[in-house]
Amino acid sequence: MKTPKIVILGAGYGGLITSRQLEKSLSDGEAEVTLINKHDYHYISTQLHKTGAGTASDDKIALHIPNLLKTNKIHFKKGTVQNVDFGKKKVYLDSGDKIEYDYLLISLGFDVATFDIPGVEENAFKIKSFQSTKAIYNHILRQFAAYKIDSDPSRLTFAVAGAGFTGIEMVGELIEALPNLCRAYDIPFSKTRIITIEACPTILPGFDQEAIDFTTTYFKKNNVELMTSTKIRKCSPTSIDLDNGEVLPSKTLIWAAGVRGNFLLEKLNLPISRGRIPVDEFLRVKGVENVFCIGDAALCMKDEKNALPPTAQVALQQAVLCGPNMIASLRGEPLKPFMYHHKGTVASIGNKVAVGKVFGLKISGSFAALMKQVIEARYLLMLGGPSLIIKQLLKIKKPYT
Ligand code: FAD
The missing domain is CATH 3.50.50.100 (FAD/NAD(P)-binding domain)
Structure with a gap:
């Protein structure tokens, strides 16, 4: 049987902590995991104002992603995502590379609303x-x-x-x-x-x-x-x-x-609401198979009327569940619903x-x-x-x- 491919788009709060969960819980050879990010560093978004004012050193805010990956279970690829074909299950990068997936996580973060x-x-x-x-x-x-x-x-x-x-x-x-x-x-x-x-x-x-x-x-x-x-x-x-x-x-x-979901999300031919991708209780994108979305890119409802805010706290809690839910998906086991604790x-x-x-x-x-x-x-x-x-x-x- 072919080894399933898990692809994670974005190495922010959501993408990196999901990678960490996968590193911990996947057995050797159970899946090929690729983490794709625009840069080879992870920036701590919650401290970006310090970079803006010059009050923190750059290396405190921007961390080299390969150094953060503990095992060789995750393959890091530097690249800018340009599009995703959900029918063909392929991610297109600006370099022209096409990355195939069986399970996909969209954690591409936010853009600024002007x-x-x-x-x-x-x-x-x-x-x-x-x-x-x-x-x-x-x-x-x-x-x-x-x-x-x-x-x-x-x-x-x-x-x-x-x-x-x-x-x-x-x-x-x-x-x-x-x-x-x-x-x-x-x-x-x-x-x-x-x-x-x-x-x-x-x-x-x-x-x-x-x-x-x-x-x-x-x-x-x-x-x-x-x-x-x-x-x-x-x-x-x-x-x-x-x-x-x-x-x-x-x-x-x-x-x-103001912030909103990454502008790229609008190009993906997925339903979009308030600039973000609506997800179900298991953090899956509605209407597409084996695609998850978390963090600022996801519209995750707190109750019938209100969505959870775009915060690191939400992204982290989602990531802690998303990793195990992706693994449960590929093992054919039941998924757990997301419960936010403020x-x-x-x-x-x-x-x-x-x-x-x-x-x-x-x-x-x-x-x-x-x-x-x-x-x-x-x-x-x-x-x-x-x-x-x-x-x-x-x-x-x-x-x-
Ligand atoms: P991000 O952490 O933004 O990660 C997205 C990643 O995707 C980035 O690495 C980016 O480079 C990458 N990416 C984007 N587009 C592409 C592409 N096309 N191809 C490849 N890679 C791409 N929240 C709190 O809970 N508490 C706080 O105190 C707090 N303070 C904040 C202070 C500031 C100044 C800001 C700006 C935000 C703050 N937030 C805070 C909000 C928090 O930072 C976000 O909610 C959190 O970063 C969302 O995580 P994420 O994983 O969804 O996205």
Whole structure:
């Protein structure tokens, strides 16, 4: 009998932890597993805001995928997925390679939603991938260098669109990064501005009032300008037009105002809802044989009306089940339904403070920041065991790299 082929698309939270499950549970020679990813590194998406502000070293955020695979049960292939033919059971890569599968996992993650606001797609900086956030940091460095020459204040006006989870985390890192950059470039800190623009009447929609109040006070203390109930009408490379008629001169708009499923999903001729692929209770794509989908790419319902949010927490819990369910599929055993257990949410505001709720307990300040580190360490533990945590702890940020 032919050895079944399992193919995993995307080595993010969902794809990598599913690979880990397969490594653990597949018997030798039971299946050929191929993990395909655009780059040969896995970026820790939940920390991309740090790359954007330059507050973490690159090697802390981007990890070499072959080093993370523990056994030779998983074959890693670097490549960009262009399409999938579900009839022929083939994945097409940009290199022209065609990869056959018997069982497929789509874990291609998210894209940034810009809501067709004129100029945003072309001019705003996206918190989307390691490369896109590295581009933010390089742009910020260029603005500091250019300010020394032309003293144009719009260069040091940093606007962040969206004061939800990601936007708040981005602002928190900028609060920590800008004083250091001012020192490095010998520019008075008073010349910099951080502006948060949020369409909702409040920051951190969905968080408790205590978290909102803590964050608002912290932002005020650090001179962050908060514009709530304010929509961006359009943006250019040098300005941001707001719905209150104001035009902000700024060369940096960082977009943290929404995510959706990877744009590629729309090309796959599968049913799509809210930019994501609807899945059944076993995490299988409805209507196609032996295809699973998890993480931000999947629309997984929490109840009849509400979908689970696109979070790492959901992706990880799905991955822990998806690996065994793929194995059960190939062994002809019964699959288990996915049950999500929400453990809490913690948003960091820089390195030193955070806000959120863990197991129903509201937390803020330095204790919350510690909890955030525990959550991050837990992921590293799942990914590479205690040795990966130690390796990551030993990596120190070199200034301005
Ligand atoms: P991803 O982790 O995004 O992985 C997708 C992978 O697919 C990537 O490696 C990508 O390179 C690859 N890929 C994409 N397209 C292709 C292609 N065409 N071909 C080949 N490979 C491709 N969630 C939380 O629960 N807690 C948090 O604190 C939190 N903080 C966040 C902070 C930030 C700044 C951001 C941006 C997100 C945060 N999230 C958080 C959300 C979380 O990061 C995502 O929900 C999670 O990454 C989803 O995992 P995934 O496996 O679906 O996708």
